[in-house]
Amino acid sequence: MKTPILIQAQNLRMQFDQQIVFQEVSFQIRQGDFFCIVGPNGSGKTTLIRLILGQMQPTAGQITRNLALDQMGYMPQFRNIATDYPLSTQAFIALKLIHNWQPWLTKTEKEQVATALQATRIWDKRKARLGRMSGGEKQRVYLAQAIVNQPQLLILDEPTASLDVHAKFQVMDVVQELNRAQTTVVFISHDPDLLAHYGTQQLDLTGGTK
Numbered sequence: 001m002k003t004p005i006l007i008q009a010q011n012l013r014m015q016f017d018q019q020i021v022f023q024e025v026s027f028q029i030r031q032g033d034f035f036c037i038v039g040p041n042g043s044g045k046t047t048l049i050r051l052i053l054g055q056m057q058p059t060a061g062q063i064t065r066n067l068a069l070d071q072m073g074y075m076p077q078f079r080n081i082a083t084d085y086p087l088s089t090q091a092f093i094a095l096k097l098i099h100n101w102q103p104w105l106t107k108t109e110k111e112q113v114a115t116a117l118q119a120t121r122i123w124d125k126r127k128a129r130l131g132r133m134s135g136g137e138k139q140r141v142y143l144a145q146a147i148v149n150q151p152q153l154l155i156l157d158e159p160t161a162s163l164d165v166h167a168k169f170q171v172m173d174v175v176q177e178l179n180r181a182q183t184t185v186v187f188i189s190h191d192p193d194l195l196a197h198y199g200t201q202q203l204d205l206t207g208g209t210k
C-alpha cells in the first residue's frame with residue numbers, strides 16, 4: 001500500500017526577472033521516501049527547497065503541503081563556523097527550541113536535545129565548543145539541530161559536500177537510520193554513489209528550462 005503524500009507539486013515554474021530557472025516540474029514526496037534532487041549548479045535545487053519550505057512562491061504551478069511548516073527540518077549547505085564560536089554543541093542545538101517568551105528549556109526540550117545528540121552520535125561531544133569540532137562533527141551537529149524537534153520531513157542540502165569519505169558515511173548512516181525510523185528525507189547531492197546507495201526516488205532538474 002502506498003504511504004500518504006506529504007508534498008505534491010504540479011507544473012512548477014520558477015523565474016527571476018527574465019531568467020527561467022525551471023518549468024513544468026511535477027513530483028510527489030511520500031512519507032518514508034528518500035527523495036533525491038539532482039541537477040547541475042544553478043539548476044534550481046535550493047530554490048525548489050525554498051518552495052517546499054514555503055519561503056518562496058512559484059511563478060506558476062502549485063505546491064501542496066500535507067504537513068505543517070514546523071514539521072519540516074532543514075539543514076542548509078555547509079556553513080563553517082569560527083574557531084572562537086563560543087557555544088557548546090548542546091547549546092547550539094538547543095537554539096532551535098529557545099522561545100523569546102521563555103528563554104530556557106523545559107524538561108521535555110532537554111530530553112529532545114539529548115535524543116538528537118544520541119541519534120547523531122555526538123553525545124560525547126555535547127560540552128565541546130562547536131568552533132573546535134571537525135567538519136564531519138559539525139555537520140552532525142547541524143543535523144542534530146535540524147532534527148531536534150523531530151520533524152516528519154528532513155531536508156538536507158548537500159550535507160556531505162565538504163567531507164572526506166569516512167565522515168561522509170558517518171553522516172549518511174545517521175540520515176539512513178532516521179529514514180528507517182520513518183523520517184521522510186529530501187536530499188540534494190551531486191554524489192552519484194550516495195544517490196544510488198540511499199535514494200528511493202529521484203528528481204532531476206537538468207535541462208529544466210526546456
Ligand SMILES: Nc1ncnc2c1ncn2[C@@H]1O[C@H](COP(=O)(O)OP(=O)(O)OP(=O)(O)O)[C@@H](O)[C@H]1O
Nearest residue numbers: 016017019021039040041042043044045046047048
Ligand atoms: N532570490 C533570487 N533572486 C534572483 N535570482 C535567484 C534568486 N535565488 C536564486 N536565484 C537564481 O536562480 C538560479 C538557481 O539557483 P539555486 O541556488 O536554486 O541553484 P542550485 O541548483 O541550488 O545551485 P548549486 O548546485 O550551485 O547550489 C541561479 O541562477 C540563481 O542565481
